[in-house]
Amino acid sequence: xxxxxxxxxxxxxxxxxxxxxxxxxxxxxxxxxxxxxxxxxxxxxxxxxxxxxxxxxxxxxxxxxxxxxxxxxxxxxxxxxxxxxxxxxxxxxxxxxxxxxxxxxxxxxxxxxxxxxxxxxxxxxxxxxxxxxxxxxxxxxxxxxxxxxxxxxxxxxxxxxxxxxxxxxxxxxxxxxxxxxxxxxxxxxxxxxxxxxxxxxxxxxxxxxxxxxxxxxxxxxxxxxxxxxxxxxxxxxxxxxxxxxxxxxxxxxxxxxxxxxxxxxxxxxxxxxxxxxxxxxxxxxxxxxxxxxxxxxxxxxxxxxxxxxxxxxxxxxxxxxxxxxxxxxxxxxxxxxxxxxxxxxxxxxxxxxxxxxxxxxxxxxxxxxxxxxxxxxxxxxxxxxxxxxxxxx
Numbered sequence: 241x242x243x244x245x246x247x248x249x250x251x252x253x254x255x256x257x258x259x260x261x262x263x264x265x266x267x268x269x270x271x272x273x274x275x276x277x278x279x280x281x282x283x284x285x286x287x288x289x290x291x292x293x294x295x296x297x298x299x300x301x302x303x304x305x306x307x308x309x310x311x312x313x314x315x316x317x318x319x320x321x322x323x324x325x326x327x328x329x330x331x332x333x334x335x336x337x338x339x340x341x342x343x344x345x346x347x348x349x350x351x352x353x354x355x356x357x358x359x360x361x362x363x364x365x366x367x368x369x370x371x372x373x374x375x376x377x378x379x380x381x382x383x384x385x386x387x388x389x390x391x392x393x394x395x396x397x398x399x400x401x402x403x404x405x406x407x408x409x410x411x412x413x414x415x416x417x418x419x420x421x422x423x424x425x426x427x428x429x430x431x432x433x434x435x436x437x438x439x440x441x442x443x444x445x446x447x448x449x450x451x452x453x454x455x456x457x458x459x460x461x462x463x464x465x466x467x468x469x470x471x472x473x474x475x476x477x478x479x480x481x482x483x484x485x486x487x488x489x490x491x492x493x494x495x496x497x498x499x500x501x502x503x504x505x506x507x508x509x510x511x512x513x514x515x516x517x518x519x520x521x522x523x524x525x526x527x528x529x530x531x532x533x534x535x536x537x538x539x540x541x542x543x544x545x546x547x548x549x550x551x552x553x554x555x556x557x558x559x560x561x562x563x564x565x566x567x568x569x570x571x572x573x574x575x576x577x578x579x580x581x582x583x584x585x586x587x588x589x590x591x592x593x594x595x596x597x598x599x600x601x602x603x604x605x606x607x608x609x610x611x612x613x614x615x616x617x618x619x620x621x622x623x624x625x626x627x628x629x630x631x632x633x
Contacts, residue, residue: 431579439561463521463561525539572599
């Protein structure tokens with residue numbers, strides 16, 4: 241679609257006052273660094289398949305097809321993401337993009353590691369602070385220290401785009417079709433760096449529901465964790481499962497049973513495709529309050545325990561899918577808590593700092609706020625209090 245030397249504009253991800261331009265100033269494409277990836281004059285990389293760039297027609301009679309970019313469902317998520325429905329003119333393919341303010345988003349990696357990226361990688365791979373059970377109890381009471389520790393994590397790594405090395409790629413007939421293979425999701429390592437223990441993803445929206453179920457089937461996921469309401473202050477996620485039966489792309493979904501607990505709803509699902517069927521357990525955690533962390537650590541800990549018990553009973557060893565709205569804040573809390581509980585159970589110690597850094601290596605922005613970081617400590621402290629007393633105590 242684009243060529244080196246083209247001057248292009250990027251649509252602003254925010255509403256603008258009447259009379260003001262909805263686009264950034266023109267930027268020249270300096271080089272093509274991949275089949276559909278281009279470096280702009282300002283150093284940023286963009287995939288043409290994402291249709292984030294709107295080419296300027298250089299000649300009045302140019303027959304170059306333009307991209308039709310229309311705003312739809314502008315959404316303020318936990319980290320201020322905004323969502324746009326992008327459709328290429330003449331195509332029935334559409335893609336929902338999640339973008340934060342352009343100035344705060346790291347460039348997509350092109351294989352060239354900058355000094356800043358290298359320093360970030362070194363920090364995330366080496367940072368850690370192993371806490372004994374007593375030290376965990378003590379630091380949970382020290383809010384100032386926890387917030388200061390999180391501030392260091394936050395200062396070195398802010399990107400929220402899916403990290404390329406861990407990104408989930410949807411399988412398509414055409415391996416070069418980046419549009420069809422894209423989903424905002426990452427494989428997340430678990431306890432002892434167990435590969436692909438989880439998948440962290442954004443909440444499905446109307447244009448991504450079929451992709452979501454394709455991923456569930458493709459990755460043979462036994463459990464789905466949803467930690468968001470459908471709408472809080474703004475729309476967070478669409479109702480992506482049926483009341484009884486629904487077809488999403490090539491995947492047929494049946495709701496076999498519904499069980500309502502105090503803080504979450506459990507749905508037993510049957511997925512069918514191509515003559516095969518699989519069982520999937522869906523947990524919808526509904527007690528997380530809007531714009532803050534829960535007052536009690538008990539419900540999240542109970543969810544973690546129930547999911548682990550279910551997971552061990554399933555024959556599938558695929559990753560557990562976890563999502564909230566943006567797939568980084570509450571999602572990160574759940575995964576960090578799960579890993580931390582396992583550490584405490586088997587080792588008698590926990591390294592929350594190291595866990596969060598590992599999560600952020602796999603998906604940028606995991607654990608969004610200092611309050612969430614503090615909350616994870618509170619949940620783990622509650623779990624620790626229920627473990628057998630250590631010898632000598």
